[in-house]
Amino acid sequence: MTTTPLLQLDGLTRRFGGLTAVNDVTLSFGEGEIVGLIGSNGAGKTTLVNLVTGHLKPSAGRVTFAGRDITGSPPYRLARLGLLRTFQVVQPFAQLPARDNVAAAALFSGAAPDMASARDAAEAALLRLGIAHVADKLPPHLTLAERKRLELAKSLAAKPKMLFLDEVNAGLNSAEIDAVLDMIRSIAAEGVTIVVIEHLMKVVRGLCTRLVVLHQGALLADGPTDAVARDPAVIDAYLGARGAAMLEAAR
Numbered sequence: 163m164t165t166t167p168l169l170q171l172d173g174l175t176r177r178f179g180g181l182t183a184v185n186d187v188t189l190s191f192g193e194g195e196i197v198g199l200i201g202s203n204g205a206g207k208t209t210l211v212n213l214v215t216g217h218l219k220p221s222a223g224r225v226t227f228a229g230r231d232i233t234g235s236p237p238y239r240l241a242r243l244g245l246l247r248t249f250q251v252v253q254p255f256a257q258l259p260a261r262d263n264v265a266a267a268a269l270f271s272g273a274a275p276d277m278a279s280a281r282d283a284a285e286a287a288l289l290r291l292g293i294a295h296v297a298d299k300l301p302p303h304l305t306l307a308e309r310k311r312l313e314l315a316k317s318l319a320a321k322p323k324m325l326f327l328d329e330v331n332a333g334l335n336s337a338e339i340d341a342v343l344d345m346i347r348s349i350a351a352e353g354v355t356i357v358v359i360e361h362l363m364k365v366v367r368g369l370c371t372r373l374v375v376l377h378q379g380a381l382l383a384d385g386p387t388d389a390v391a392r393d394p395a396v397i398d399a400y401l402g403a404r405g406a407a408m409l410e411a412a413r
């Protein structure tokens with residue numbers, strides 16, 4: 163029996179003038195999967211995520227989420243369906259305390275019907291991510307690790323079905339990364355599909371059961387982490403001998 167994927171991309175393509183940043187990508191993602199989206203700088207990872215989450219419109223192709231054609235839908239509509247993302251550079255509202263940043267995400271996504279329940283959802287999300295103590299602080303006064311957790315709290319309060327995490331571990335130390343990985347695993351354990359865009363092999367190896375590799379906008383490989391890590395085409399185009407050794411060492 164085949165199950166319907168949560169997210170299906172068919173021939174997804176985005177051109178910028180003469181450059182094809184995402185080239186005819188066909189892929190699907192199931193419920194509760196943790197998938198790593200990898201590839202060298204400029205491979206098209208961010209563009210692909212932007213096409214799915216409504217921040218860019220495709221030049222061609224189709225995006226289907228939970229059986230519904232969502233091609234070209236704006237981010238706020240997709241957030242209401244449970245399709246959410248974080249950004250590589252975290253972008254909280256600097257003048258709002260952490261709690262209200264999370265509450266705003268809960269309201270914006272429609273996960274909370276009013277400010278009182280949005281604040282309750284925010285408290286719960288901050289607690290779950292271990293940063294309840296920063297609820298009253300303004301984002302500029304948070305550490306990088308706290309700001310990254312704040313991003314995750316915003317996504318969580320929006321009740322995601324699928325979450326794209328854009329380098330949520332960049333700049334964190336090893337212990338901070340381990341803590342974030344545990345949080346991501348616990349979110350996935352509730353059935354949320356998670357796609358992580360990553361350069362850190364420790365994260366890819368420790369978290370993802372499946373890897374999708376983009377190269378010059380096209381799909382180069384898609385399969386179980388171990389198999390993809392040993393794929394000569396992937397080693398050649400992306401990992402290099404050093405990257406493959408690092409991925410092996412991170413086991």
Ligand SMILES: Nc1ncnc2c1ncn2[C@@H]1O[C@H](COP(=O)(O)OP(=O)(O)OP(=O)(O)O)[C@@H](O)[C@H]1O
Pocket residue numbers: 178181183201202203204205206207208209210
């Ligand atoms: N708005 C844009 N206008 C023109 N070209 C763009 C635009 N956005 C991305 N590109 C180009 O599309 C290609 C893919 O970029 P993208 O940012 O998606 O790659 P990436 O894999 O996310 O890279 P990185 O790992 O460096 O973030 C690059 O050549 C980039 O210069």
